[in-house]
Amino acid sequence: MKFRHLACITLVLSCAATIAQSAPPNPSQVTIIRAGTLIDPRTDAPKHNQLIVIRGNKVETVGDEAVVKAPDGASVIDLSNATVLPGMIESHTHIFLQGEDPAKGGYDIQLLKFYPSYRAARATVSARRALEQGFTTIRDMETEGAGYGDVGLKRAIDEGYIPGPRIVPTTRGISTTGGYPLEGYAPGVAVPKGVQIVDGPVEARKAARQQLDYGAEWIKVYMTHRSWVDKSGNLVSQPTLTVEELKAIVDEAHGWGRKVACHAYNGEGLHRALDGGCDSIEHGLLLDDAAIAQMKKQGTWYCPTLTVYYTDWSPEDTSEGKRDRVRVADHEVSFKKAMQAGLKIVFGTDVGGFPWTEPIAQEFGYMTKLGMPAMEAIRSATTRPAEMLGMSGEIGVIAPGAYADIIAVGGNPLTDITELEKVKFVMKDGTVFFGGTASNAAH
Numbered sequence: 001m002k003f004r005h006l007a008c009i010t011l012v013l014s015c016a017a018t019i020a021q022s023a024p025p026n027p028s029q030v031t032i033i034r035a036g037t038l039i040d041p042r043t044d045a046p047k048h049n050q051l052i053v054i055r056g057n058k059v060e061t062v063g064d065e066a067v068v069k070a071p072d073g074a075s076v077i078d079l080s081n082a083t084v085l086p087g088m089i090e091s092h093t094h095i096f097l098q099g100e101d102p103a104k105g106g107y108d109i110q111l112l113k114f115y116p117s118y119r120a121a122r123a124t125v126s127a128r129r130a131l132e133q134g135f136t137t138i139r140d141m142e143t144e145g146a147g148y149g150d151v152g153l154k155r156a157i158d159e160g161y162i163p164g165p166r167i168v169p170t171t172r173g174i175s176t177t178g179g180y181p182l183e184g185y186a187p188g189v190a191v192p193k194g195v196q197i198v199d200g201p202v203e204a205r206k207a208a209r210q211q212l213d214y215g216a217e218w219i220k221v222y223m224t225h226r227s228w229v230d231k232s233g234n235l236v237s238q239p240t241l242t243v244e245e246l247k248a249i250v251d252e253a254h255g256w257g258r259k260v261a262c263h264a265y266n267g268e269g270l271h272r273a274l275d276g277g278c279d280s281i282e283h284g285l286l287l288d289d290a291a292i293a294q295m296k297k298q299g300t301w302y303c304p305t306l307t308v309y310y311t312d313w314s315p316e317d318t319s320e321g322k323r324d325r326v327r328v329a330d331h332e333v334s335f336k337k338a339m340q341a342g343l344k345i346v347f348g349t350d351v352g353g354f355p356w357t358e359p360i361a362q363e364f365g366y367m368t369k370l371g372m373p374a375m376e377a378i379r380s381a382t383t384r385p386a387e388m389l390g391m392s393g394e395i396g397v398i399a400p401g402a403y404a405d406i407i408a409v410g411g412n413p414l415t416d417i418t419e420l421e422k423v424k425f426v427m428k429d430g431t432v433f434f435g436g437t438a439s440n441a442a443h
């Protein structure tokens with residue numbers, strides 16, 4: 001683990017040198033990508049021998065190689081032996097978390113002892129990890145005590161100082177007293193919290209206003225906190241905000257044209273999340289039939305984040321271990337029911353909850369294993385979150401007018417989804433970040 005981490009840092013330094021030279025692209029610069037196979041998530045069948053013409057940071061034309069005329073003087077990137085897809089979208093990340101090892105201080109040490117600059121440096125590596133794995137947009141689901149750090153990193157990425165994806169920042173997150181770590185300290189000891197704590201609708205609305213004012217593009221609310229298994233073996237989770245408190249946040253965010261993502265496992269907290277008007281349910285471990293019906297009716301997005309619940313199980317004979325296993329069993333049933341009901345499912349992993357050295361695209365494996373067709377899984381990481389983020393036609397597609405966010409893999413992900421764990425080429429906003437060398441076209 002340690003070795004892999006060091007390797008990442010070395011790569012970042014060497015990469016940063018090239019980034020400073022290459023970003024952003026000249027608006028008149030024309031690049032052509034020759035795509036052997038092109039997966040367009042808007043259609044079912046892949047196309048072959050396609051030419052993608054990129055001007056500046058946008059896609060200008062896409063079409064058959066025999067039909068599309070290559071502009072004079074364009075540089076060419078030859079991906080004729082590869083499968084080309086739109087840059088992928090990860091809808092639930094934590095760049096400020098590193099899957100903290102309990103033996104090294106776990107979650108708490110980050111807030112108690114780490115300098116903000118140290119946390120920012122590590123988040124810089126996380127951002128690069130997302131991009132090099134083909135995720136050109138991330139919705140980062142709060143900074144875990146690192147304040148508005150996501151807004152600063154977003155700016156550094158957008159201005160070309162560091163490599164990284166487009167970040168949709170949520171800033172600090174919101175929960176209630178008793179609803180988030182740090183916890184377990186003596187009552188007289190003031191400790192920082194991993195979110196902004198609110199009690200009552202007035203404080204809730206004010207927190208939303210503050211976060212929106214400082215750059216939040218979504219608001220993240222924790223509607224459940226602790227979870228355990230009761231005497232009958234059923235999952236129970238502690239609700240946090242009241243419907244009244246949540247409604248104040250949702251009303252405020254919607255007024256700003258922004259949306260609200262709600263962490264909710266099951267039960268009372270999940271139902272309050274839906275009654276309060278959350279735009280997306282995060283995790284949704286145990287979606288009962290009434291919740292599914294309400295999500296369908298309200299058009300609520302579902303970001304299941306399967307991967308994180310398969311990691312770090314406690315021993316089977318402990319209460320935590322039993323809970324970990326019940327959570328996964330319930331989650332698998334919920335995911336299948338959500339698919340059958342036609343809920344709008346978006347790809348997210350909760351990476352940061354597990355180390356950034358792990359492949360993000362392993363989520364596709366869990367989704368397809370639970371019955372989602374490969375093309376649907378690809379849509380959950382392209383066209384569908386683009387719609388959720390209000391960016392349909394701009395990201396998640398390779399089409400005229402879209403940002404030139406383009407990736408390539410060697411094999412066919414429709415027959416072997418693990419190909420998406422081996423991304424070989426990444427272009428974001430018209431700039432090549434990883435793989436692919438451009439040559440000048442003959443004409």
Ligand SMILES: [Zn+2]
Nearest residue numbers: 092094141350
């Ligand atoms: Zn999360």
